[in-house]
Amino acid sequence: MSGAEVTFDTRGLVKMVKALDKMGKSPQKAVTKAASKGITPVRRAIKYGTVPVETGTLKRAIIRKAEKSRARGKKVYEVTFDPAYNDVLQKPVKNPGAAGSRTTKGGHAYYPASQEYGYLTRSKGGGYSYVPGLHFMRQGAEQAEPEAKQIMIDTMGKELDKQWQEAQHG
Secondary structure (H helix, E strand, O other): OOOOOOOOOOHHHHHHHHHHHOOOOOHHHHHHHHHHHHHHHHHHHHHHHOOOOOHHHHHHOOEEEEEEEOOOOOOOOEEEEOHHHHHHHHEEEOOOOOOOOOOOOOOEEEEEHHHHHEEEEOOEEEEEEEOOOOOHHHHHHHHHHHHHHHHHHHHHHHHHHHHHHHHOOO
């Protein structure tokens, strides 16, 4: 039985560990940039493609918002409605309890939710009928998903390469 001889050159490994130490929080920057660029086509698809437009207020109210996370290496953005438009998007409930409303007197109905998910309304002959939601946010997000994924992958790769080069040579 013959023995095989294996040798390892660890000089490159030591250099790599030093470069990784220099990178420090840089991967978080790459994640943040990738998530930020990835949410853009989703917001654009919702705002300019699938949102119902009557007066344009709903369209103007669509923004992206970063969620705060304590987990390292995680960044989440959401497409939501600007709270500055709440005075327009929230309407007082005229008849609490009517049409299945669970709100009390002085409660408010949130217009974007009714457009997305649907709502109950009184029928002409008595009773209630359901007005189905338009699901414009879900549809826009589904349409933009492949593009958003690719943008995030490309951005993350470029950012990590750039930061790796800086850490090795900097």
